[in-house]
Amino acid sequence: MNTSELQATFDRIRSNKAFELFVVAVIIASALLVGVKTYELPPTPQRLLGWLDHLITAFFLTEITIRFLGEANRRDFFKNPWNLFDTLIVLISLIPIDNSDMALVARLVRVFRVLRMVSIVPELRMLLNSLIKALPQLGYVLLLMFIIFYIYAAIGATLFETINPELWGDIAISMLTLFRVMTFEDWTDVMYETMAVYPLSWFYYLSFIFFTAFAFLNMVIGIVVNVMNDEHEKLLKQQALEAHEPTIADLYAKLEQLEQQLAERERR
């Protein structure tokens, strides 16, 4: 069997529906394994889970190898970011772990195997892609929001540091406190504390809530409008296609034809 035949065989395997479903089943199993491990277990099942874990790692390695060997042009394999992500997750979980410090990291890496669910199911991949695509459009709104946070945090850290250093100690902690205020989580406790020293500091909080709410609203509306416009265009195109309905352009063409006919007759 030469390389090209081998590649064709692997390609056939990876496009096989049963193979796909089995991979999804193994990913679900690995997800359940991750969940089960968070419970206190007696030693026997724990050893069993350890073996199951090795089995899953071995299967994932085999699967990635099949996908890689099934690719006609092997360089294209890593051009797909989802393939890169899959390979990385599988390779990292191969690293042997002995000491207890690394055991924690190793367990965390195994958690990310659940994300392979997203890379396997096309609908989830599309959802995530659309989320990622929406981000840069919102870049400037996020920047504006960051500036609002930064300015308020700088003011807060300057004025309120002596009142409660745990909430306003430096600009980083202040930004976390402001995020808390934005989520309305016990924000009045924070406010009443500073109002005891600066009675007018309610204006600081209310203006901050107003600005961030407004910027947030702006962001949401931005996304909604983008999505709506896309949907609207899609809908219009689809309607025209489905109904085979004549468009205004068709009508125009028809009229021009008529005009020509009239002109020709005139010439005769």
Next chain:
Amino acid sequence: MNTSELQATFDRIRSNKAFELFVVAVIIASALLVGVKTYELPPTPQRLLGWLDHLITAFFLTEITIRFLGEANRRDFFKNPWNLFDTLIVLISLIPIDNSDMALVARLVRVFRVLRMVSIVPELRMLLNSLIKALPQLGYVLLLMFIIFYIYAAIGATLFETINPELWGDIAISMLTLFRVMTFEDWTDVMYETMAVYPLSWFYYLSFIFFTAFAFLNMVIGIVVNVMNDEHEKLLKQQALEAHEPTIADLYAKLEQLEQQLAERERR
């Protein structure tokens, strides 16, 4: 009176407007009964309520029987899921209850009689149907959200278990804690506790809030766009119907007719 005549009589009864209104009145009465029973009552009214309850159960049984016998083809009766639901509710409340343990369950079943309101009022039935219809479209967003929850819960249960086992004991409790964080309910208390051990754990919470908010937004926008498109199409059709306005297709037909006329004249 033969069976067919009986069926016609029952059909007339169940389509009767007064009967419909009386059924609604009895359902409201049964709902009030459920509410009144949550108050502490002296023995005399309590016995009275017990009798009223038996009366309502008897009425519901009669009503369902009338509906069933009024159906021309009796097999079709159970094809309607609302009929099945009604029958089930009525039958379960027939089970006699003696010991105090089952009394609680029996009272809970009586609560669900209030839901018969939904099965009787067509507008409410339509509302619920539209809710149920919207769910599968959102399936993948809900799956993505579940994956986000699962991964974060696994990480939380791994890292924070020793800090507070009541919040991060296993993956199920961690998911409940994360749902709490998503609703912003005292989420900073949870965060400050883990930040005392892992000072960078704020990133865990902020990224989780960001991802779930984004996925949630996506879901809401998905519903809005679906509803909007449906409404938009309905509106367009309705406008065309109401105004008897010529469409572009009508114009096109007219032009083709004109063209034909011209062509015919030419031939002569």
Next chain:
Amino acid sequence: MNTSELQATFDRIRSNKAFELFVVAVIIASALLVGVKTYELPPTPQRLLGWLDHLITAFFLTEITIRFLGEANRRDFFKNPWNLFDTLIVLISLIPIDNSDMALVARLVRVFRVLRMVSIVPELRMLLNSLIKALPQLGYVLLLMFIIFYIYAAIGATLFETINPELWGDIAISMLTLFRVMTFEDWTDVMYETMAVYPLSWFYYLSFIFFTAFAFLNMVIGIVVNVMNDEHEKLLKQQALEAHEPTIADLYAKLEQLEQQLAERERR
């Protein structure tokens, strides 16, 4: 001066721009008066405010009388609900108050004078009208939400009454507690308390949050779609009017005319 001349004079006064502005100024003054009275004041300014209050009451009485006498057909005056509202507010504040018990009620009535702002400024009146107009359309969603609340409250009052009678004592208190859960206000405290007895009661809260959030979303989308459709129709009509642009109906008429011309020529 006869009655008809008097009516014309009063009508001229009430349509006068300066009079309108003066009324608004007095309403704002009465609003400020209401605000100032909530502060602790020494006796002298307090007596002054009392006199001012009498002055404003006298002015409002005069104003309403002018509006009433200015109406051509006096029966029409009370057909306008805003006039009725204004008259009621003014008449109630005329009732003399001696004992301290009624003083509180009298002060509260004076607060509602601020609402005359809404009845005077046409833009605010329109806003409130549109709010009131939107309500009946949402009637069934509100009914569905009430049924959800009622069922969950009945279950809560049945199961959790012994755990915390202050939160789940009867169906009314339970509904208030559920409203609290819906606003996410310390809802985990309520949940953890019942989970100590019924470990699966988290399902009760999560399903409730899910149902109410869904019904609420449905309501919001309902309003948005209604407003959007109205706006869309308005926009379309306005665009057509502004541009004097030919519509498809105009085109159709033109084509029919052409066709007739051709037919006529043929006949000759």
Next chain:
Amino acid sequence: MNTSELQATFDRIRSNKAFELFVVAVIIASALLVGVKTYELPPTPQRLLGWLDHLITAFFLTEITIRFLGEANRRDFFKNPWNLFDTLIVLISLIPIDNSDMALVARLVRVFRVLRMVSIVPELRMLLNSLIKALPQLGYVLLLMFIIFYIYAAIGATLFETINPELWGDIAISMLTLFRVMTFEDWTDVMYETMAVYPLSWFYYLSFIFFTAFAFLNMVIGIVVNVMNDEHEKLLKQQALEAHEPTIADLYAKLEQLEQQLAERERR
């Protein structure tokens, strides 16, 4: 070198891309400086930061001077509100500060230098402009909301003052408490406290939440509809431009032309 040549030179500098980028870099540096100053620092780096601060102030002064001298008509410079804002920020940070009281104010002014980011990046300037432009349209909704707050605050300050003067002492404090209720922040604590005295006061809170939520929803929908309509019009115009597609007006013109042709032939 005469004045006009000098102006041209300065104009060339301020339009220079490298100059623009350098200004952005200095603004970012000044923002970082503001952030770093909120941390506890040993004296040596603190002195260094002081010098850096003077350097940045000097640079900003030079930059504004260049911008001003580069303007052809110097009166136009201050017609741009962003230029006015920039000049103000720079001039205020020039005021020498000796005593510790003013030091705090001076540090706060330096914080606002970060806002120069908004005045320099055109996209952020546009975002802020659109926010400011949206405000007056919402004026009446904000007024209605203020009236709702004012009336409820007056009622609250009248009825609940004796229960908890810290929350309901006067109308201003009551409005702050109501804002807290609107954000659902520990609002049940506020409610349970007053319900102990007035058991029906839950109606006060629930109706307030209902009214403000409704007014808020109205405001959000108002913004969304405005933005949508703007986007929709933009989209329609753009589509027509991009596709060079004939419009109904073009069709109409074509038909009139045809009609004229037919009429002319008839005349012959």
